[in-house]
Amino acid sequence: MAPFEALYGRACRTPVCWDEVRERKIISLELVQQSVDAVTVIRDRLKTAQSRQKSYADKRRRSLEFQVGDHVFLKVSPMRGTSRFGKKGKLSPRYVGPFEILEKIGNLAYCLALPPRLAQVHDVFHVSMLRKYEPNPTHVLNFEELDVDDRVSYIESPVQIVDRKEQVLRIKTIPLVKVV
Numbered sequence: 001m002a003p004f005e006a007l008y009g010r011a012c013r014t015p016v017c018w019d020e021v022r023e024r025k026i027i028s029l030e031l032v033q034q035s036v037d038a039v040t041v042i043r044d045r046l047k048t049a050q051s052r053q054k055s056y057a058d059k060r061r062r063s064l065e066f067q068v069g070d071h072v073f074l075k076v077s078p079m080r081g082t083s084r085f086g087k088k089g090k091l092s093p094r095y096v097g098p099f100e101i102l103e104k105i106g107n108l109a110y111c112l113a114l115p116p117r118l119a120q121v122h123d124v125f126h127v128s129m130l131r132k133y134e135p136n137p138t139h140v141l142n143f144e145e146l147d148v149d150d151r152v153s154y155i156e157s158p159v160q161i162v163d164r165k166e167q168v169l170r171i172k173t174i175p176l177v178k179v180v
Contacts, residue, residue: 006042009035041174065126066110071098071133074112074125 004012009031066072070110071093108127158179167174 001038001042006038009038029162064130064132066101066104066127066130066132068103070101070131071135072101072110072112073097073133074099075129075131095131 002012054086074097076094099114100108102113102123103111105111105124109124109126110130111124114121114123160180161177162180163178165176167176
């Protein structure tokens with residue numbers, strides 16, 4: 001059934017059918033019943049298509065649940081994150097934080113403890129904007145070990161090698177080392 005026919009209850013009149021001579025029918029209960037039947041068929045087909053798409057989407061969906069006091073990362077969108085969180089560029093991190101959860105609001109929203117520099121940002125976020133923070137000792141920076149000279153700069157020195165791998169190109173291999 002064409003969308004025009006579903007909407008108006010009759011076939012679309014094209015220039016091809018204008019030259020046909022035929023009797024005009026009076027609108028009756030039969031036509032009304034046909035349109036009601038067509039609408040129910042369309043609704044049933046839409047429901048089956050929606051349920052099929054929902055099952056596809058639910059395969060990858062995971063339910064996130066956080067407790068008060070947990071620490072989470074906050075997702076920064078690439079376009080709006082520039083003005084809100086001060087992060088710029090393509091290679092900037094997609095998540096900022098970690099922030100502590102102060103309270104659960106409803107089933108899907110959480111109130112976060114944001115620092116004062118993010119005072120212009122509303123502190124309630126949907127669960128889809130959050131990611132659980134797993135504590136990692138490499139994320140903690142010890143500020144006492146930094147040697148600051150008179151020009152307020154410091155010299156970076158590697159502390160620990162975290163990971164090694166080699167990038168294989170067509171002609172050569174590049175050793176990659178991740179240090180903390």
